Amino acid sequence: MKNNLTALLSQLISIPSWVDKQTNEAQIGIFICNFLTQNRQLKINKQSLGNGRYNLFASNSNQVDNLIVGHMDTVQPNSGWTREPTKPQVIGDKLYGLGSSDMKGGLAVILKLATSPALIPNTGFLFYCDEEYDFLGMREFIKEYSNKIAPKLIVSLDGEGPGIGNSCRGLIEMKVKVRGQAGHAANPKSGVNAITESFVVINQLKTWLKTFKSPELGVSTLNIARINGGSKQGNIIAETCEYIVEVRVADNNLNAKKVKDFIVNQSLTRQLKVDDIIIRHDLGSWITPKRKLLDILNLAPSKNLKQAKKRGYLDVQMLWKSFKQPRIFTFGVGTKNMSHKADEYVQISNLQTAEKFMTGLLSNNGAC
Structure with a gap:
C-alpha cells in the first residue's frame, strides 16, 4: 500500500462508505x-455494529492517554456532481472526491500517524461509523470503552482547517405531529388550521430559543427541516401538520424536554392537539477552556481558536461528556465550505499542514 498522503487519500476516496441499503463502511474498515x-506495536480491536459494519480501535498500550478519532462514513453523493465522486482527481493543490474534506483527508493523516515509528506510547486511534447519520458508532464505542480507558487528551481531525477548535454547539432534533380542526375554507373560523397555527408556534419557538446563549457559542438557533400537512383539497382547512425541529444548542x-414542553404548551394556546413528539437527538454542547490548550496552541500553525458559533455538532462532545471532560480539540483538515457539496475537494496543502502539526504533537519530541 502506498504511504504518500495524496495516494493514501485517493485510495480511501475510491472506497464508497456512505450508508444506504447497498453500501456502508464495511469495505473501508477492511x-x-x-x-x-x-505498525506491529498496535493492538487492533473490531467492535461489531451489525450488517458488516464495525468500529476499529487500535492502541500501542493498554493505557490510553491520547485518543485520536475519525469517522469512516461520508454522506451520499448528491445530484450536482460533475465528476465521478469515487474517482479521485488531483488538479493543482486540490484533490477532488467524495469525502475528501469530510473527512477522509483527516483519516489519511491519522493513518500516517498510527503507522509512524516515532509514535509516542499510550496512544490510541478510533475509526468509527455513522457520524453523518445517527452517531451509532460513537454511541457503541462509549458503551464499551467508557470504563476501559481514560484518555487525558482527545483529538478529532474532522472539520475545516487548518486550525484548533475547542467547542461545538449541541444538537436537538424532534418530529412534531399536531392536529387542528377541519372546516370549510370559505369560513376560516369554522376550523383550526394546523399548518398556519404551527407557523405561529414555530416563530414563538425561534424567539424563545434566542434566550439560550453563551459568549463562546452565540445563540441557540432553529431550523425547520421539513413541514407537511393538510389534504389535497384546497377547500378544506388543514386538520394536520407534521414538522421536524432541529435546534443548535448554545x-x-x-435540552429536548424543555423544547418539547414549549411546543406542547404553545400548541395548546393555538388550539392544536399534539398527537406525538418523537425525539431523535438530545445532545449538549462542549467547550474546552482556552487556558487548557495553551501548549497545543503554541505548536499550532494558527494561534487563534476557531469559532463554534456557526459550526455543526461534533460527536466528540459525547467523548467529552463520557470521559469526564478531558482536554479535547479539533484540528480540521477539510477545505472551507466543501463538506457535503458536489465536486467536493480538499487542499493538499491542508493535509500536509495537518500531518506536520500532528506528527509534532504525537512524536517522541512532541507535547503530549
Whole structure:
C-alpha cells in the first residue's frame, strides 16, 4: 500500500462508505484494518455494529492517554456532481472526491500517524461509523470503552482547517405531529388550521430559543427541516401538520424536554392537539477552556481558536461528556465550505499542514 498522503487519500476516496441499503463502511474498515497492521506495536480491536459494519480501535498500550478519532462514513453523493465522486482527481493543490474534506483527508493523516515509528506510547486511534447519520458508532464505542480507558487528551481531525477548535454547539432534533380542526375554507373560523397555527408556534419557538446563549457559542438557533400537512383539497382547512425541529444548542441549560414542553404548551394556546413528539437527538454542547490548550496552541500553525458559533455538532462532545471532560480539540483538515457539496475537494496543502502539526504533537519530541 502506498504511504504518500495524496495516494493514501485517493485510495480511501475510491472506497464508497456512505450508508444506504447497498453500501456502508464495511469495505473501508477492511482497508483501514489492513493498513494499520503495518505498525506491529498496535493492538487492533473490531467492535461489531451489525450488517458488516464495525468500529476499529487500535492502541500501542493498554493505557490510553491520547485518543485520536475519525469517522469512516461520508454522506451520499448528491445530484450536482460533475465528476465521478469515487474517482479521485488531483488538479493543482486540490484533490477532488467524495469525502475528501469530510473527512477522509483527516483519516489519511491519522493513518500516517498510527503507522509512524516515532509514535509516542499510550496512544490510541478510533475509526468509527455513522457520524453523518445517527452517531451509532460513537454511541457503541462509549458503551464499551467508557470504563476501559481514560484518555487525558482527545483529538478529532474532522472539520475545516487548518486550525484548533475547542467547542461545538449541541444538537436537538424532534418530529412534531399536531392536529387542528377541519372546516370549510370559505369560513376560516369554522376550523383550526394546523399548518398556519404551527407557523405561529414555530416563530414563538425561534424567539424563545434566542434566550439560550453563551459568549463562546452565540445563540441557540432553529431550523425547520421539513413541514407537511393538510389534504389535497384546497377547500378544506388543514386538520394536520407534521414538522421536524432541529435546534443548535448554545447553552447546556437547554435540552429536548424543555423544547418539547414549549411546543406542547404553545400548541395548546393555538388550539392544536399534539398527537406525538418523537425525539431523535438530545445532545449538549462542549467547550474546552482556552487556558487548557495553551501548549497545543503554541505548536499550532494558527494561534487563534476557531469559532463554534456557526459550526455543526461534533460527536466528540459525547467523548467529552463520557470521559469526564478531558482536554479535547479539533484540528480540521477539510477545505472551507466543501463538506457535503458536489465536486467536493480538499487542499493538499491542508493535509500536509495537518500531518506536520500532528506528527509534532504525537512524536517522541512532541507535547503530549
